[in-house]
Amino acid sequence: MHDVLIIGAGPAGLSAARWCDELGLDTLVLEQSEEVGGQLLSIHNPIENYLGIHTDNGCELRDRFAEQIKDCDFDLWTNAEIASVDLKAKRLVLRSGEELKSIAIIIATGLRRRKLCIPGEDEFTGRGMIASSGDRQAFAGKDVCVVGGGDAAAENALLFAEVCPTVTVVHRGKKLRARREFTEQLHTNHCITVFPESVVHRIIGREHIEAVEIERSGAIKPFQMAVQGVIVRIGFQPNTELFGDQLEKDDGKYLVTNARHETSVANIFAIGDVANPAAPTISGAVGAGATAAKTIASRLKA
Numbered sequence: 001m002h003d004v005l006i007i008g009a010g011p012a013g014l015s016a017a018r019w020c021d022e023l024g025l026d027t028l029v030l031e032q033s034e035e036v037g038g039q040l041l042s043i044h045n046p047i048e049n050y051l052g053i054h055t056d057n058g059c060e061l062r063d064r065f066a067e068q069i070k071d072c073d074f075d076l077w078t079n080a081e082i083a084s085v086d087l088k089a090k091r092l093v094l095r096s097g098e099e100l101k102s103i104a105i106i107i108a109t110g111l112r113r114r115k116l117c118i119p120g121e122d123e124f125t126g127r128g129m130i131a132s133s134g135d136r137q138a139f140a141g142k143d144v145c146v147v148g149g150g151d152a153a154a155e156n157a158l159l160f161a162e163v164c165p166t167v168t169v170v171h172r173g174k175k176l177r178a179r180r181e182f183t184e185q186l187h188t189n190h191c192i193t194v195f196p197e198s199v200v201h202r203i204i205g206r207e208h209i210e211a212v213e214i215e216r217s218g219a220i221k222p223f224q225m226a227v228q229g230v231i232v233r234i235g236f237q238p239n240t241e242l243f244g245d246q247l248e249k250d251d252g253k254y255l256v257t258n259a260r261h262e263t264s265v266a267n268i269f270a271i272g273d274v275a276n277p278a279a280p281t282i283s284g285a286v287g288a289g290a291t292a293a294k295t296i297a298s299r300l301k302a
C-alpha cells in the first residue's frame with residue numbers, strides 16, 4: 001500500500017514524484033518504457049523556453065531532471081506494464097500479476113503520435129518507417145515522404161531535405177498549417193514537393209519500403225510514388241485507453257480535470273499533456289505535478 005502511485009515518468013510524472021518526496025508521501029512511479037523522459041526523448045532541437053535551463057535537446061533536459069531526483073526516496077519502476085486499473089478502488093494490476101494499491105493515483109501518461117492506420121505502416125516499422133528526425137543520416141541519399149501539414153511535418157521535411165534528394169510532403173488540407181517561416185522555406189526548397197489535398201493510402205514494399213500509394217483530390221485514381229522512407233507527423237493523441245470509461249474525457253479523449261488537477265473520481269489526479277489539450281508544454285506538465293502532489297499532501301494531513 002502506497003500513499004501515491006504515479007503512472008508515467010515524463011516531465012509531469014517526475015515533477016509530481018519530486019514533490020511527493022519532498023512532502024513525505026510514500027510514492028511509486030510506474031513507467032512503461034525502458035527509460036524515463038517521455039516526449040523529451042524525441043526533442044532533437046534546443047529547448048529554450050523552459051525557464052532557468054537551456055539545453056541542446058530533450059535528452060539533456062531529461063538528464064538534468066534525472067540528476068535532480070537521483071537522491072529522492074520514491075520508487076521508480078521502468079518497463080512496468082499495467083494490465084488493468086480500478087480507479088475507484090485505487091488498485092492497479094501489472095502484467096506480471098502484481099497488485100498495487102494506494103490512497104491516491106496521479107495519471108501522467110502524456111501523448112503519443114497519431115498513426116495513419118493504413119496497410120504497411122506497422123509492417124515496415126524499422127524497415128523504412130522513420131520514427132524520428134534523429135535517424136535522418138540513415139536516410140541520406142534516399143527519397144522520403146512526409147505525411148502531415150503542421151509544424152512537425154514541415155520541420156521534418158526541411159531536416160530530411162538536407163540529406164535526401166527528394167522529400168514529398170503529403171497533406172489533407174488545401175493549405176499547410178505550419179508556421180509561415182517553415183512554409184516559406186518548404187516552397188523555396190528545390191528538393192521538396194508539396195501535395196495538398198492528398199492522402200497516403202498504402203505503404204508498399206518487400207523487405208523495405210519501396211513506394212507509397214497516394215490519392216490526390218480530383219485525380220481519377222491513386223498513383224504510386226517511389227520512396228524508401230516515410231515519416232508520419234499528423235498530431236498526437238492522449239494515452240487514456242487504459243482508463244476506459246472510468247473517468248470523464250473530452251471529445252479528443254483527454255482527461256477532464258479541475259484547477260487542482262482532480263479528475264471525476266475522488267483522489268485520482270491527471271497532470272501534464274494527458275489533461276492539457278490546449279497548451280501542452282514542459283512547464284505546464286512540471287507545474288501540474290507540483291499542484292497535484294501538494295493537494296494530495298494537504299488532504300492526507302487534514
Ligand SMILES: Cc1cc2nc3c(=O)[nH]c(=O)nc-3n(C[C@H](O)[C@H](O)[C@H](O)COP(=O)(O)OP(=O)(O)OC[C@H]3O[C@@H](n4cnc5c(N)ncnc54)[C@H](O)[C@@H]3O)c2cc1C
Pocket residue numbers: 007008009010011012013030031032033036037038039040042043044046047048049050080081082108109110111112239242271272273274280281282283285
Ligand atoms: C518534437 C517535440 C518538441 C517539443 N518541444 C517543446 C518545447 O520546446 N517546449 C515545451 O515546453 N514543450 C515541448 N514539447 C512538448 C513537451 O515535450 C510535452 O509537453 C511534455 O513532455 C509533456 O510531459 P508529460 O509528462 O505530460 O507527458 P510525456 O512527456 O508524454 O510523458 C508521458 C510518460 O508516460 C508514459 N506512459 C504512457 N502510458 C503509460 C502507461 N499505461 N503506464 C506507464 N507509463 C505510461 C510514457 O511512456 C511517457 O514516458 C515538445 C514535444 C515534442 C514531441
